[in-house]
Amino acid sequence: MGFYEDLGVPTRINAAAYYTALGGSIMAPEVIAAMNNASRSFISMHELQLKAGQKIAKLTQNEGAYITTGAAASIVLSILAFRTKGDIHEIQRIIDGKGAPSEVIVQTGHRIPYDPAIRLAGSTIVTVGNAVQTFEYELESAINENTTCIFFVAGAHLATPTLPLETVVRIAGKYKVPVVVDAAAQLPPLSNLWHFTKNAGADLVIFSGGKTFKGPQSTGLILGKSEWIEAVRANGSPFQRFARAFKVGKEEIAGITTAVERYVNHDHAAEFKSWEKVIDAWVAALSPISQLKVLREELNEAGQPIPRVAIHFPNHTALEVIAELQKLHPIVEVVHDFRNIIWLSADGLQEGEESVVLTQVKLALAKLGFKAP
Numbered sequence: 001m002g003f004y005e006d007l008g009v010p011t012r013i014n015a016a017a018y019y020t021a022l023g024g025s026i027m028a029p030e031v032i033a034a035m036n037n038a039s040r041s042f043i044s045m046h047e048l049q050l051k052a053g054q055k056i057a058k059l060t061q062n063e064g065a066y067i068t069t070g071a072a073a074s075i076v077l078s079i080l081a082f083r084t085k086g087d088i089h090e091i092q093r094i095i096d097g098k099g100a101p102s103e104v105i106v107q108t109g110h111r112i113p114y115d116p117a118i119r120l121a122g123s124t125i126v127t128v129g130n131a132v133q134t135f136e137y138e139l140e141s142a143i144n145e146n147t148t149c150i151f152f153v154a155g156a157h158l159a160t161p162t163l164p165l166e167t168v169v170r171i172a173g174k175y176k177v178p179v180v181v182d183a184a185a186q187l188p189p190l191s192n193l194w195h196f197t198k199n200a201g202a203d204l205v206i207f208s209g210g211k212t213f214k215g216p217q218s219t220g221l222i223l224g225k226s227e228w229i230e231a232v233r234a235n236g237s238p239f240q241r242f243a244r245a246f247k248v249g250k251e252e253i254a255g256i257t258t259a260v261e262r263y264v265n266h267d268h269a270a271e272f273k274s275w276e277k278v279i280d281a282w283v284a285a286l287s288p289i290s291q292l293k294v295l296r297e298e299l300n301e302a303g304q305p306i307p308r309v310a311i312h313f314p315n316h317t318a319l320e321v322i323a324e325l326q327k328l329h330p331i332v333e334v335v336h337d338f339r340n341i342i343w344l345s346a347d348g349l350q351e352g353e354e355s356v357v358l359t360q361v362k363l364a365l366a367k368l369g370f371k372a373p
Contacts, residue, residue: 010329010330010331011330012330012331012332012333013330013331013332013333013349013350013353013356013357013360014333014348014349015332015333015334015344015345015346015348015349015353015357016333016334016335016343016345016348017185017300017301017302017335017345017347017348018185018208018210018211018212018347018348020210020217022333023217024208024210024211024217025210025211025212025213025214025215025217025348026214026348026350027214027215027216027255027259028214028215028258028259028262030258030262031214031215031216031255031256031258031259031262032255033258034254034255034257034258035216035251035252035254035255036251037254038250038251038253038254038255039250039251043250045237045238045250046238048250048253049066049067049233049236049248049253050233052065052067052253052254052256052257053065053066053067053229053233055257055261056221056223056256056257056260057223057229059260059261059264060193060194060221060223060260060264061193061194061198062193062194062197062198062223062224063197063224063225063226063229064223064224064225064226064228064229064230065221065222065223065229066221066222066229066232066233066236067209067219067220067221067248067252067253067256067257068219068220068221068222068236068246068248069218069219069220069246069247069248069252070208070209070210070217070218070219070220071114071182071184071206071207071208071220072114072117072220073117073220073243073246074206074207074220074221074222075114075115075117075118075121075151075180075182075206076117076118076120076121076243076246077121077222077232077235077236077243077246078149078180078204078206078222078228078232079102079104079118079121079122079123079148079149079151079180080094080121080122080231080232080235080242080243081204081228081229081231081232081234081235082148082149082178082180082228082231083099083100083102083121083122083123083148084231084234084235085231086227086230086231086233086234086235087234088234091234091235091241091242094122094242095241095242099122100146101124101146102121102122102123102124102146102148103123103124103125103126103144103146103147103148104118104123104124104125104126104147104148104149104150104151105126105127105128105139105142105143105147105149105150105151106118106125106126106127106128106150106151106153107127107128107129107134107139107152107160107162107163108127108128108129108130108131108134108160108162109129109131109134109158109160109161109162110151110152110153110158110162111125111127112153112182114182114184115151118151123148126142126147128142129160129162129163131160132160132161133160133161133162134161134162134163135163136163136167136171139163139168139171140171140174140175143171143172143175143177147175147177148177148178149177149178149179149180149203150168150172150177150178150179150180151180151182152165152168152179152180152181152182152202153181153182154181154182154183154186154192154196155183155185155186155302155303155304156299156303157299157301157302157303158303165179165181165196165200165201165202166200166201169200169201169202173201178203178204178228179201179202179203179204180202180203180204180205180206181196181200181202181204181205181206182206183196183205183206183207184206184207184208184211184220185208185211185212185302185304186207186302186303186304187207187211187212187213187263187304188212188268188272188304188305188306189268189305190263190264190268193207193223193264194223197223197224197225202224203224203225203228204222204223204224204225204228204229204232205222205223205224206220206221206222206223207220207221207223208220208221209221209252209255209256209259212263212304212347213256213259213260213262213263214259214262214263215255215256215258215259215260216251216252216255216256216259218248218252219248219252219253219255219256221256221260272306274346275306275307275345275346275347276307278346278349278354279296279307279308279309279344279346280296281354281358282309282344282346282354282357282358283295283296283309285358285362286309286311286358286361286362288372289362289365289370289371289372290370290371291313291314291315291370292311292312292313292365292370293310293311293312294309294310294311294312295309295310295312296308296309296310297309297310297343300343300345300347301335301343306345306347307345307346308335308343308344308345308346309343309344309345310341310342310343311341311342311343311344311361312340312341313340313341313342313368313370314340316340316368317338317339317340318336318337318338318339318340318341318342319336319338320368321334321336321342321364321365321368322334322336322342324363324364324365324367324368325360325361325364328360328363328364330356330360332356332357332360332361334361344357344361
């Protein structure tokens with residue numbers, strides 16, 4: 001009996017996305033091996049963070065890199081770095097609750113469920129723009145002596161038109177205000193690892209370690225300018241400072257470093273073709289079912305260039321379909337819109353699961369009266 005079975009926790013097939021609530025991704029075998037190997041020795045955590053960061057920086061074509069406990073922790077650490085600039089006296093003032101006022105500017109279209117991490121760093125969120133658009137003058141007028149940084153969220157999935165990163169960087173540079181990009185789920189493409197910093201000019205960029213990298217779920221990366229990475233390091237573990245709460249283990253450091261190296265050298269074109277094959281097969285199998293509208297889409301829920309299947313239902317809600325899927329074993333997880341669409345993705349599947357997904361989806365649909373001719 002396996003660990004999950006022993007606890008009575010059913011495993012699931014992930015045709016949704018690399019969600020934290022589903023356990024992130026499935027770690028690659030070499031990542032697991034690296035973590036096992038790292039668990040057998042004592043080392044200097046200061047030295048390990050430094051050397052692993054240097055390797056990741058080289059792999060990702062950045063000046064510096066720092067390993068965190070996830071993208072949300074990366075937001076906190078980035079803002080602490082900007083607030084303190086790595087100065088031990090400023091760090092101590094924040095620890096003592098006496099830090100200077102701090103404001104972080106966020107466009108309305110970039111307000112996401114994860115930005116409370118900004119407040120966790122002791123900063124106030126200043127929102128600019130509206131639900132329709134943001135103008136340059138709105139961003140510029142929000143900058144003042146208390147502005148710590150501008151928080152920018154990357155992704156084609158954002159519904160509200162916002163100022164592009166290049167414009168934000170230009171305005172921020174005029175006032176010497178740093179910019180941090182939340183790109184937690186913005187892989188692929190591979191080039192995003194350096195695009196936001198080298199090409200677009202952001203000071204720091206954040207990625208999740210437990211999604212497309214297929215590294216440990218409890219990891220994240222901060223990449224970017226070396227001066228800010230050093231300021232991040234000054235606030236982080238193993239120092240007994242504010243961000244000691246975001247302690248990364250030696251095993252996780254080994255795992256994410258290996259995962260990044262694997263991802264950089266991975267055959268992404270072949271993997272994309274394998275996803276396409278599954279998506280096209282699903283579309284062909286589900287399209288004949290009457291009353292359904294089945295489409296292939298080219299972007300996933302986070303705006304990544306990963307194909308998926310969209311299934312539109314008349315007279316039934318997506319939640320009804322989800323309820324039927326939850327009754328089956330194995331349970332298949334999908335993305336839904338709370339209205340009448342579900343989406344199926346192939347990038348989180350393990351070998352052979354594509355046929356199981358199709359079977360379970362057809363069974364759930366049949367329960368609601370949708371049957372193939």
